[in-house]
Amino acid sequence: MTAIHVDRITKRFDPDPGKAPTLGTIDLAIEDGEFVALLGPSGCGKTTLLRMIGGLEQPTSGQVLINGESVSAASKAARRRILASVGFVFQEHNLLPWRSALANVAVPLEVRGMARAERRRVAAEMLALVGLSHAEGKLPHELSGGMRQRVAIARALSYDPDILLMDEPFGAVDAQTRDVLNLELQRIWMRRRKTVVFVTHSVHEAVFLADRVVVMGASPGRVVEDLRITTPRPRSLEATMTPEFLATAATLRDFLSDHFTPQESAT
Amino acid sequence: MSQNQVVAISDAESPVPAPAAGRRWRRALDRWMVWWTTPLVLVAIYFGWKLYLAITDLSPFVMPTPEAVLAALKEQVTDPYIWEVHVWATFTETLSGLAIAIAVGVTLGFLIGKSRILARILKPFVVATQVTPKVALAPLFVLWFGFGPGSKIALAAIVSFFPIMTNTAFGVQSLPRSTKEMCTSVGASGWYRFRKVDLPHTLAYILAGMEVAIVLATIGAIVGEYLGGDKGLGRYALNLQNNLQIDMLFGSIVLMAAFGLVLYGSVVALKRLLIPWHESVRALREEGA
Ligand SMILES: Nc1ncnc2c1ncn2[C@@H]1O[C@H](COP(=O)(O)OP(=O)(O)OP(=O)(O)O)[C@@H](O)[C@H]1O
Ligand SMILES: [Mg+2]
Numbered sequence: 001m002t003a004i005h006v007d008r009i010t011k012r013f014d015p016d017p018g019k020a021p022t023l024g025t026i027d028l029a030i031e032d033g034e035f036v037a038l039l040g041p042s043g044c045g046k047t048t049l050l051r052m053i054g055g056l057e058q059p060t061s062g063q064v065l066i067n068g069e070s071v072s073a074a075s076k077a078a079r080r081r082i083l084a085s086v087g088f089v090f091q092e093h094n095l096l097p098w099r100s101a102l103a104n105v106a107v108p109l110e111v112r113g114m115a116r117a118e119r120r121r122v123a124a125e126m127l128a129l130v131g132l133s134h135a136e137g138k139l140p141h142e143l144s145g146g147m148r149q150r151v152a153i154a155r156a157l158s159y160d161p162d163i164l165l166m167d168e169p170f171g172a173v174d175a176q177t178r179d180v181l182n183l184e185l186q187r188i189w190m191r192r193r194k195t196v197v198f199v200t201h202s203v204h205e206a207v208f209l210a211d212r213v214v215v216m217g218a219s220p221g222r223v224v225e226d227l228r229i230t231t232p233r234p235r236s237l238e239a240t241m242t243p244e245f246l247a248t249a250a251t252l253r254d255f256l257s258d259h260f261t262p263q264e265s266a267t
Numbered sequence: 268m269s270q271n272q273v274v275a276i277s278d279a280e281s282p283v284p285a286p287a288a289g290r291r292w293r294r295a296l297d298r299w300m301v302w303w304t305t306p307l308v309l310v311a312i313y314f315g316w317k318l319y320l321a322i323t324d325l326s327p328f329v330m331p332t333p334e335a336v337l338a339a340l341k342e343q344v345t346d347p348y349i350w351e352v353h354v355w356a357t358f359t360e361t362l363s364g365l366a367i368a369i370a371v372g373v374t375l376g377f378l379i380g381k382s383r384i385l386a387r388i389l390k391p392f393v394v395a396t397q398v399t400p401k402v403a404l405a406p407l408f409v410l411w412f413g414f415g416p417g418s419k420i421a422l423a424a425i426v427s428f429f430p431i432m433t434n435t436a437f438g439v440q441s442l443p444r445s446t447k448e449m450c451t452s453v454g455a456s457g458w459y460r461f462r463k464v465d466l467p468h469t470l471a472y473i474l475a476g477m478e479v480a481i482v483l484a485t486i487g488a489i490v491g492e493y494l495g496g497d498k499g500l501g502r503y504a505l506n507l508q509n510n511l512q513i514d515m516l517f518g519s520i521v522l523m524a525a526f527g528l529v530l531y532g533s534v535v536a537l538k539r540l541l542i543p544w545h546e547s548v549r550a551l552r553e554e555g556a
Contacts, residue, residue, distance in 0.1 A: 055451070088452035110463070111455045
C-alpha cells in the first residue's frame, strides 16, 4: 500500500511568475515500510518537500496523501488526526531546554493524554532503544550533540508513528558517531518497519540506509533520479567497502554533480 | 553486532570532565574577592568623608560625621518599631504592588505577544501610562485610594508593570519557530502549548522583567509614602528631615538601600531556583558567583 503519495506538487515562495518555482512538479509514491533517502544539492527543496509531507507547509498546487487521505486539503482537526501517524525529526533537535531527556521524549505521549506512569515507562523504553538509558534525567544542555539528536529520535518514535520524516538528523555529529547512529537507525527500522523519508547530504549514508534513493535537482526542485538499493540487511559498515556499494555511490555522485549548479539546469 | 558497537560509543560520550585544580583555585579567589574589596572600598569612603568634613567644615545638620551615621543606624536597626511599622509597611506595599504588576503585566504581555491586533490596540495606552510622569499621578492615587497603603500599592504597581509586560511580550514572541513546529508535529493543542511550552519559555523573560520591576516597585512605594500617610520607610525619612535628625536621615537612607538590595537579591535567587536550565543562570553558575 502507498503510505505517502506526493501528488503533482509544486511550491512557490516567490509569487514572481518569471522565476522558477522552488519545487517544480513532484510526483512520488512511497510504499508502506519503505526506507527512502532524499539526496540533492543545497537549496533544491528537500526540506520544503519534507515539511509539506509533514503538514508544516502548504503546497502551491497538488496535494500530499498520507495513507490515502489528503493532508493538504484537510481541515485543521482532520489534519491533526492524519498527522498523528507521522513523526518528524528536525535538523535541529528542538528539545525543550527545561525538560529532562525522559520528559522530552514523553511530550507526544503527554499530548495524547497517556497516564503519567505509563508515559514514564514508554519514554524510558524509547531512550533505551536509542542507547540513552543512563541519560534519562539529564537536561538537553548536559548532553552531547549526538545524544540530543538521539533523544529527538526517541521522541519521534515514542508514539509509534507509521511514518518517520527525518531532515538531516545526523548533520551535526562527527563521522564516527554518525556511523554508529546509522547502524542504530537501521536496527530500529528493522525492528519496527516504519516508512521512513530521510533527507541527507551524504551519499554514503543514503546508500547505507535506504531501500531507495531519490535524487533531486534544483531550480526548480525536481526528482532527477530514483534508484533502488538492494543490498541485503542487516548491512554492516564493512558492506560499504564492497564494489557494488562503491559503484552505486559513484553513480549517485555523478547524478548529483550533473545537477550541482542550479543555473545549468534552469528551465 | 551493531548492538555492541552502539554500547561502546554511548559510553565514550561521557559528560564533560571536571575543571582542572588550578582553575578551580582561581575561581574560588574571584568568588571571595568581594569580601575583601568591599571593606577596603568602605574604609576609603570613610576617610574620604572625614577628609571632606575637615576641609569644608560643614555643619552637622547638613552633613553628619560617619560615626554619627553609624550610631544612628545602629539605633535604628535595633529599634523594633522601625521594623514592625516602617519596614513592614514598605515591604507589604512593595510586594502587593509587584504582585499586581505581575498579574497585569504577564496577562497583557501574553495578549500583546500572541495577538498582533491586540498589540496594536493596547500599545498606545500602555505607552501613554509610561510616558506620563508617575509621580504626577501620586496625588490622584491618594485621592482615589486614600492615605493608607492603597495609594502606595497603586503607585508601586503602575511603575513596575511595564518591564514585566514588555519582557513577557518579548518572551512570547521569541519562542523559536522550530519549537512551534515541533509542537505541531507532535499534535499539541493550543492549551498544551500555552501551559507546557509558552509559559516555561516565557518564565525566564518574566523573571528578567521582575529583576527591574522589584527595584521600581520599591521606589514607587517609597515615593508614595513621601506624599502622604504615616507609615513606611519613605514617611520615616520625611519625618526625620522635618525634625532635622540628619544623622538618622542618613541611616534611613542606608536602610532603604539595604531593603532594595535584599528584595533584588531575592528575585535573583528565585531565578536560580525556577530556571536553572536557562543560559543566563548557567553562565552565573559557571562563573561560580
Ligand atoms: N519560508 C521560506 N520563504 C521563502 N523561501 C524559502 C522558504 N523556505 C525555503 N525557501 C527557499 O526554498 C529553497 C529550498 O529550500 P530548502 O530548505 O527546502 O532546501 P534544502 O534542499 O533543504 O537545502 P539544504 O540541503 O541546504 O537544507 C531555497 O532556495 C530557500 O531559499
Ligand atoms: Mg534542508
